[in-house]
Amino acid sequence: MTVTLADVAARAQVSPATVSRVLNGNYPVAASTRERVLKAVDELDYVLNGPASALAAATSDLVGILVNDIADPFFGIMASAIQAEIGGPGGRAGGERLAVVCNTGGSPERELTYLTLLQRQRAAAVVLTGGAIEDAAHQAAMDAKVRKLVEAGTRVVLCGRPPAPETGAIALTFDNRGGGQELTEHLIGLGHRRLGYIGGPEERTTTRHRLEGHRAALAAHGIEEDPRWTVHGRYDRRSGYEATLELLRRDPSLTAIVAANDSVALGACAALRDSGLRIPEDVSVAGFDDLPFSIDAVPSLTTVRLPLAEAGARAGRIAMGREEAPPGGIASVRGELMVRGSSGVPRSS
Amino acid sequence: MTVTLADVAARAQVSPATVSRVLNGNYPVAASTRERVLKAVDELDYVLNGPASALAAATSDLVGILVNDIADPFFGIMASAIQAEIGGPGGRAGGERLAVVCNTGGSPERELTYLTLLQRQRAAAVVLTGGAIEDAAHQAAMDAKVRKLVEAGTRVVLCGRPPAPETGAIALTFDNRGGGQELTEHLIGLGHRRLGYIGGPEERTTTRHRLEGHRAALAAHGIEEDPRWTVHGRYDRRSGYEATLELLRRDPSLTAIVAANDSVALGACAALRDSGLRIPEDVSVAGFDDLPFSIDAVPSLTTVRLPLAEAGARAGRIAMGREEAPPGGIASVRGELMVRGSSGVPRSS
DNA sequence: AGCGTTGCAGCAAGCGCTTTCTATATGCGA
DNA sequence: TCGCATATAGAAAGCGCTTGCTGCAACGCT
Numbered sequence: 001m002t003v004t005l006a007d008v009a010a011r012a013q014v015s016p017a018t019v020s021r022v023l024n025g026n027y028p029v030a031a032s033t034r035e036r037v038l039k040a041v042d043e044l045d046y047v048l049n050g051p052a053s054a055l056a057a058a059t060s061d062l063v064g065i066l067v068n069d070i071a072d073p074f075f076g077i078m079a080s081a082i083q084a085e086i087g088g089p090g091g092r093a094g095g096e097r098l099a100v101v102c103n104t105g106g107s108p109e110r111e112l113t114y115l116t117l118l119q120r121q122r123a124a125a126v127v128l129t130g131g132a133i134e135d136a137a138h139q140a141a142m143d144a145k146v147r148k149l150v151e152a153g154t155r156v157v158l159c160g161r162p163p164a165p166e167t168g169a170i171a172l173t174f175d176n177r178g179g180g181q182e183l184t185e186h187l188i189g190l191g192h193r194r195l196g197y198i199g200g201p202e203e204r205t206t207t208r209h210r211l212e213g214h215r216a217a218l219a220a221h222g223i224e225e226d227p228r229w230t231v232h233g234r235y236d237r238r239s240g241y242e243a244t245l246e247l248l249r250r251d252p253s254l255t256a257i258v259a260a261n262d263s264v265a266l267g268a269c270a271a272l273r274d275s276g277l278r279i280p281e282d283v284s285v286a287g288f289d290d291l292p293f294s295i296d297a298v299p300s301l302t303t304v305r306l307p308l309a310e311a312g313a314r315a316g317r318i319a320m321g322r323e324e325a326p327p328g329g330i331a332s333v334r335g336e337l338m339v340r341g342s343s344g345v346p347r348s349s
Numbered sequence: 350m351t352v353t354l355a356d357v358a359a360r361a362q363v364s365p366a367t368v369s370r371v372l373n374g375n376y377p378v379a380a381s382t383r384e385r386v387l388k389a390v391d392e393l394d395y396v397l398n399g400p401a402s403a404l405a406a407a408t409s410d411l412v413g414i415l416v417n418d419i420a421d422p423f424f425g426i427m428a429s430a431i432q433a434e435i436g437g438p439g440g441r442a443g444g445e446r447l448a449v450v451c452n453t454g455g456s457p458e459r460e461l462t463y464l465t466l467l468q469r470q471r472a473a474a475v476v477l478t479g480g481a482i483e484d485a486a487h488q489a490a491m492d493a494k495v496r497k498l499v500e501a502g503t504r505v506v507l508c509g510r511p512p513a514p515e516t517g518a519i520a521l522t523f524d525n526r527g528g529g530q531e532l533t534e535h536l537i538g539l540g541h542r543r544l545g546y547i548g549g550p551e552e553r554t555t556t557r558h559r560l561e562g563h564r565a566a567l568a569a570h571g572i573e574e575d576p577r578w579t580v581h582g583r584y585d586r587r588s589g590y591e592a593t594l595e596l597l598r599r600d601p602s603l604t605a606i607v608a609a610n611d612s613v614a615l616g617a618c619a620a621l622r623d624s625g626l627r628i629p630e631d632v633s634v635a636g637f638d639d640l641p642f643s644i645d646a647v648p649s650l651t652t653v654r655l656p657l658a659e660a661g662a663r664a665g666r667i668a669m670g671r672e673e674a675p676p677g678g679i680a681s682v683r684g685e686l687m688v689r690g691s692s693g694v695p696r697s698s
Numbered sequence: 699a700g701c702g703t704t705g706c707a708g709c710a711a712g713c714g715c716t717t718t719c720t721a722t723a724t725g726c727g728a
Numbered sequence: 729t730c731g732c733a734t735a736t737a738g739a740a741a742g743c744g745c746t747t748g749c750t751g752c753a754a755c756g757c758t
Contacts, residue, residue: 002501004744015708020746027747030706045497050469051403052744055713060400061466070450071429076420083419083452098466101419101450103432117447120399148394152351237641266645273647292586296615298622298647353714364738369716376717379736401714404743 003046012040023048054122059153061097063319064118064126066111070103072235073291074261078129078159078312085316086125097124097320106201108138115145118154125155125319128169129312131206132161143167159315160306162205163330170325172315172333176206176288179304179335180213181220183286184258186302186337188221190345192256192284195223196247198240198268199232200260207232207260210288214258226251235260240267248275255283255346262287262294265301269342280344290338299341306335352395361389372397403471408502410446412668413467413475415460419452421584422640423610427478427508427661434665435474446473446669455550457487464494467503474504474668477518478661480555481510492516508664509655511554512679519674521664521682525555525637528653528684529562530569532635533607535651535686537570539694541605541633544572545596547589547617548581549609556581556609559637563607575600584609589616597624604632604695611636611643614650618691629693639687648690655684 009016014033021027022037029037040046054060063086067075083099100123102114111133118126126149132139143164146156150168158164163171187195197214200207211230218225228250233239240259244267247254257272259265265287269279277283279299287294290305311333317323358365363382370376371386378386389395403409412435416424432448449472451463460482467475475498481488492513495505499517507513512520536544546563549556560579567574577599582588589608593616596603606621608614614636618628626632628648636643639654660682666672 005746006744016745017709017747018707021707024746028705033706047465047468049404049471049744050466051400051409051471052713053746054400055398055404055715055743056745056747058713058746069429070419070432071422071425073420073422073425076422076425079450080418080420080452084454096462096466098449098463098470099451100447101428101452102448103429103450105433113445114447116396117399117445119396121447122398122400237645263641266642270645292612293615293642296586296619296646355714365715366717366739367737370737373716377736382737398714401743402716404745405714405716407716407743 002049003044004049005046008037008040008044008046011044012037058122060122060124062118062121062123063097063099064114064123065099065101066104066114066126066128067101068104068106068130069235070101072263073293074289074308075129077291077308078315081309081312082127082129082159082316082319085313085322086320106133108133108135112138112141112145115142115149119145119149119152122152123149123154125157127157127159127315127319128161129159129315130161131200131204134203134205134208155319155321157315157319159311160206160308160333162209169329170318171330172311172318172326173330174206174306174311175332175334176209177213177216179288179306179337180210180258181217182213182335182337183288183302183304184214184217185220186339187256187258187284187286187343188217188223190284190343192346193223194226194251194254194256195229196244196251196254196257197230198243198247198257198259198264199230200235200264202232210260229254233260233264235263237263237267237270240264241271242267244268244271245275248272256286256343257283258286260288262289262291262301262303265303265342266293266297269297269301279342282347284343284346286343288335295340297342301338302340302343303338304335305338307333351398352393353398354395357386357389357393357395360393361386407471409471409473411467411470411472412446412448413463413472414448414450415453415463415475415477416450417453417455417479418584419450421612422642423638423657424478426640426657427664430658430661431476431478431508431665431668434662434671435669455482455553457482457484461487461490461494464491464498468494468498468501471501472498472503474506476506476508476664476668477510478508478664479510480549480553483552483554483557504668504670506664506668508660509555509657509682511558518678519667520679521660521667521675522679523555523655523660524681524683525558526562526565528637528655528686529559529607530566531562531684531686532637532651532653533563533566534569535688536605536607536633536635536692537566537572539633539692541695542572543575543600543603543605543695544578545593545600545603545606546579547592547596547606547608547613548579549584549613551581559609578603582609582613584612586612586616586619589613590620591616593617593620594624597621605635605692606632607635609637611638611640611650611652614643614652614691615646618646618650628691631696633692633695635692637684644689646691650687651689651692652687653684654687656682
């Protein structure tokens, strides 16, 4: 049998109520009593029953973090930063919280189910990271769920995800559009006029925004885009490799390739090399995110740095109520263009 | 007010007990009744109260996954595989389980605290991933905790971590020693006699085992090791960069560098390049793990592939009781040597 | 000296669910 | 026709904790 509060109370010769108060430290208890209780707790090796506590107090110390792909450092870095602020163990004083990282795999159903599971656990807060799925029905369902969570007292923060108006969720959005535009403008500035674009999955906000930025840059410079220059794929290296071969097949005269993110860009680099093309002499390549490995690529990757860790930390603090929400509940986080070796002047110029 | 079981019962004109039984599906309920209940659940948008349920049933649907660094794909890949098997949402039929990924950051206290937190939540299972910390006191504390968890009915699986005898935990261990030995033997076979080694943090089992393998290979070939050839650091790129500069300073005649893992190896490559050395013509480099980006390095990295996803999946299945534990509760998982471009014959030969 | 404070501790009522045991139908064989 | 097995639903007793309220000293004030 496991040790209960009552056992501790008996051993310390106090009432269960007193033990509870000592443990929660939210009610005055005489020092001598407290000591006796703590001694009993220690001797009996007592561990609080979480569910019972959550039930009685109508709150839990669980905090959920939803990520699209836990194996992707993009999410790993954010999750890590969020968790550090959530304060799991090792955090500052105050209640220990259990950060729950949930891997949706980019699946709408899973996303929704995890939210329900978290709701079921009466999570204290939930942080949703990364781009949202652009499907009207799914969005509506998500918004409804989020609204319900907020109503139930769960703090919901969106980190690197577009705002969900009217839901009560706080949003820390990445300026994917602006970053995409800046990146492409950099390439145009170098003289590129024929740019291939490898986008992520079609129905993702991140994908759309980055592509919109790219197109805005083209438009701003009067470059007419050829439909053949855009290919969509997944957010991984493999996809970048294949998409690049496809782009090369469609139009071998491209002088630059802009990728949906750094992993895709790395795949693109590999494909270009395997096709006998030099980077950046023959083709320039640009990524997005500036993940740690990007600087190690040869040549190192020109990309847009997203302050993943900073944004995650801030989201974590907001989720814990340790930082005020931005005005209007929405903040846009800008990326920073990192010009490196993978981009250069086009061969023709 | 939130909707409770009783509300649903009232609406469906049945007793709370019946609603519970419909929801759990572990007791015969007439089809017509079931239907009525489900309709009420749907209409009221009822969400089960997890803590209450866990309290009453004395079980929970939480499964904990402890990782050293969630931002490191090494752990991300394992966690992802484990979670997929845990079945979270999207898994096969049967109870939905919430996989909780806990980031210890390699800190002993956090590791222990998370275990307590999971114990508090009455987790159904716990998977501990990655190398353990080699500190007698900490190990003893961990073992005691694990034993307690097991006694309380929580299934504990160690994935990529050395066995903890007498605790009742199932272990899926990586053969780090064998992999390290094979790797170094490959380099020796190419003709290298002066090999630098960049190890991970000193007090980690993974670090020690890989280094032991390395030394075993040297010894087997009668190569006497110079103490200056070994440097310890963290498991990240930065550390590899710095350690390499240090090694070069200590002995510029090294013809090969073996790194604690792929990230470190990438840092080593960068340092070598920045020092004007070619890979592998001047210095060969080898990593460990074979993470996805390793093949993209230029030249691609010679390394030892660890079946991270497979091992994680197996650990997940064992944790869920869907696969039998290996005989003796211990299984060793071997790595596979991947010979690629970063290793070649030494310049002197 | 009388009485309102103040400081601590205990009582007991739940929190919302699960589950054992009991009650009521229904069906069947004898 | 009666009795008993079978199927289904309900009553109620908790699960282990939190917390509002009450109780009771010891204290200080007028």
